[in-house]
Amino acid sequence: MRTVVSENQIIRRSTMKKLLAILLTVCFMLGVFAACTNDNTPANTNGPEGNNNENPGQTQTQTQTQTQAPMSSGLDLSASDKPLKDWVTYLTLANEMETFNILYSQNNKELRVLTNCIDGLLSNDNHGNLVPAIAETWGTEDGGKTWTFNLRKGVQWVNMNGEPMQEVKAEDWLVGLEWVLNFHKNEAANTSMPTEMIEGAADYYAYVAGYQDLEIPADADAATKEKLTKNYEDAKAKFEAICEKYGLEPVRLTADEAKSMDLTVFKQMVGIEAPDDYTLIYHCVAELPYFATVATYNCLYPAPQALIDQLGVDGFYACTNENMWYNGCYTITHYINGNEKVLTKNPLYWDTDCTLFDTVTYKMVESGDVAFQMFQAGELDYIELTESNLRTIYNSESNEFHDYIVEARPTKYSYQLHLCWDKRDENGDPDVNWNTAIANENFRLAWYYGLDATPYLARTNFIYPQHCANYCYTMSNLVSFSNGQEYTERVMEKLGISPDGENYARVDAAKAAEYKAKAMEELAAQGVTFPVVADYYIQGSSQTALDTANVLKQLFSDCLGDDFVTLNIKTYISSVAKEVRNPQLASFYINGWGADYGDPQNYLGQETYGMDNAYYSEAYSITRNITDEKLIAVYEEFTNMVNAANAIVGDMDARYEAYADAEKYMIEHALVIPWYKNVLWQVTHVNDYSKIYAPYGIQGDKFKNWETSADAYTTEDYAKLAEAYAAGTAK
Structure with a gap:
């Protein structure tokens, strides 16, 4: 198998080379495995064993009395077999919670915490299979029209x-x-x-x-x-x-x-x-x-x-950790906004056979660099590595963490450039120059074909930056066709994108130049002045965010030219929603969406036109205020395509094909611009392959049934863990 980065480009040390090659191969195997688990239905939708019923009219009833026990690797590892009783993690200040009401939250910054506090009907295991939570059994007897959940008693x-x-x-x-x-x-x-x-x-x-x-x-x-x-x-x-x-x-x-x-x-x-x-x-x-x-x-x-x-x-809408009720793994016993939150094991939690920490502590930090200093001091149990820290560790065999860097599993989030159609200035007046420019399709397509995200991807994963490349709106491995083809592979086929693992595949300098020239001619006739200024906001206290924004600014300059677009980096203090999004100050956002359930509708439905519950369309892009008739027509056609796909329920292959057509249409008109997915490097005391893992929902952030070690896992350990997980031999 060909690795995605050649040895003479990156790999310099024989031991590390072999281990990373193993990891790369195993990651490929995992991707193939995940993409081939379904049979005309989304992966693992029918119950604990992930059975995929070819006859949707057949009774589907799943029974399991408890979640799976924590996975033990059963492997000969360098890491200690002594588990941690307490876990200390971190979040940057930009990810501070803004609500404790789990019914109101739509953001991962809250749900990653609250999923540990409240359980719903079902959860997932570390392979993404559905498993019981408060519902012990569930099923349908009419092909999915009626669903019955039987709840456990005594919760x-x-x-x-x-x-x-x-x-x-x-x-x-x-x-x-x-x-x-x-x-x-x-x-x-x-x-x-x-x-x-x-x-x-x-x-x-x-x-x-x-x-x-x-x-x-x-x-x-x-x-x-x-x-x-x-x-x-x-x-x-x-x-x-x-x-x-x-x-x-x-x-x-x-x-x-x-x-x-x-x-x-x-x-x-x-x-x-x-x-x-x-x-x-x-x-x-x-x-x-x-x-x-x-x-x-x-x-x-x-x-x-x-x-x-x-x-x-x-009061319930604005509940706090002190007055809310819990039925999940943990309660939030200590909370200081912008500083620290402590989750304590629920002594009455229903799943008495699972493994939980005594406490989980979130430290709020200004940046990844501050977190790294805390990890070096032994104050954290894992650290996501910034580009500079990863380069330092990787390039120095004598570095204390050199043998402990491991590539994390991809998160469920697909990140896009979300464009704002009704940007305002700080006085609340429309930014006419930006709003006119971004409504022009040629202007957007110059971005789509011109922006090479590779330097930006390297901020997350400089060893294998193209592991982070993203060409679709939907995240990979959500669903597959009956022939085993993964859905986003089909979308890329329709878009004519064939990733080679070494280059950002959609870049086409000739097309970008052509669209740029057309846009400048058309927009100049409309009174637009160049360069068009694009305001991009970051949290002011984060040096890491500033460094990344400067990479993005240089990327715009190199790829599009300073005569066309200039990126203007601006800052907010604590809340992007209150300080930036609500007053509509940003030209665009780099934000991700992770599926809430196992179907493409949950992705594409966030971008439809005229729907109050289309999250990104309403809250970020402000489509309700579009005045350009051509842009409205494109949105209406896309929305009609999504609605038509959603109406197909008897033939899942036909459903996915229709969604793939709609997604292609959205992308080729640059209503959004796919940007990256998060595949980072870390040093950690947890076996990621023991965690809940699913391409949808909020269960993946639960601190439940984790296999941990008092010693950090080595690169060699993770190669063994990944290989065993892919082969199904991990205990």
């Missing part, structure tokens, strides 16, 4: 101190879903999956949210007045039709009325029921063979009504 809600509050019961899932779908309780957070998948959920959301009064600006022209009036009349008619359908008075709810709603109307409208305390049934809008994967995500998480009554609706 407790506890407070921060681990004291029992009350038993977890099926109605908690009804309370949780009502909260998610109630606009006046939870805004529009986490609504996309329930409204798309569960009968009546979209109607309930629309009923509670109501519609906005007609407001026409005094200076609006006739076309604008007509459009606003039509939108109002359509929304009003939709609301009245929903009310008539369910026998409700066609009167909009006030915010206070919506906040005071119990489950009466919800049960009448929404396809979820709890026939007893330990049985939960979902009625889906169609046959959804992947629905069980949704049960790993927080949109279907439980909430105790007693806690909402205790705190009040506004």
